[in-house]
Amino acid sequence: GAGVSQTPSNKVTEKGKYVELRCDPISGHTALYWYRQSLGQGPEFLIYFQGTGAADDSGLPNDRFFAVRPEGSVSTLKIQRTERGDSAVYLCASSSISGRATGELFFGEGSRLTVL
């Protein structure tokens, strides 16, 4: 597509529920990133995919968070047993270059998650 697309743009859920957030990267971009941004803060790194595999998941806060990218394109961030502290904007980015020569990151508009 023309840009990184994220759905839903807004998600309100209750504490303890399961949530999926979707990211559709720019066509042809092999690298995909998930970040989380709280109000007044910079984005916090969660996970990076190179193709289908998670090359670095060191930013995932705990085992309630999981992400997949089964065909090397669309990615889904999954959050189990949501907690109020998970409320944030979840940002996805993609890049055309992988490995150490990471290229320019292009971000989507984000998915705003609110856990009541």
Added chain:
Amino acid sequence: KQEVTQIPAALSVPEGENLVLNCSFTDSAIYNLQWFRQDPGKGLTSLLLIQSSQREQTSGRLNASLDKSSGRSTLYIAASQPGDSATYLCAVGDNDMRFGAGTRLTVKP
């Protein structure tokens, strides 16, 4: 762990003024540094990317420099306009780009 600091946290200037935003980082073994703009409630828009072999990049009224040895980058905005009002974020690293908290810029007409 890489720590990224942006100073000042907020800046207000009159239209037409030239200004400098600062970004410092603790681990100089970075591969890329990228500056972004973020408007309220929006995603991040890429402004400039500086790769490790480069020292600066320019785009229109924007100029970004990188000094890896001192762990610093600056974003220079010439002849500021009200439309430049936004939060400016820098990110450093390679695959796991780390962000500062940003500088909130207000340009008054």
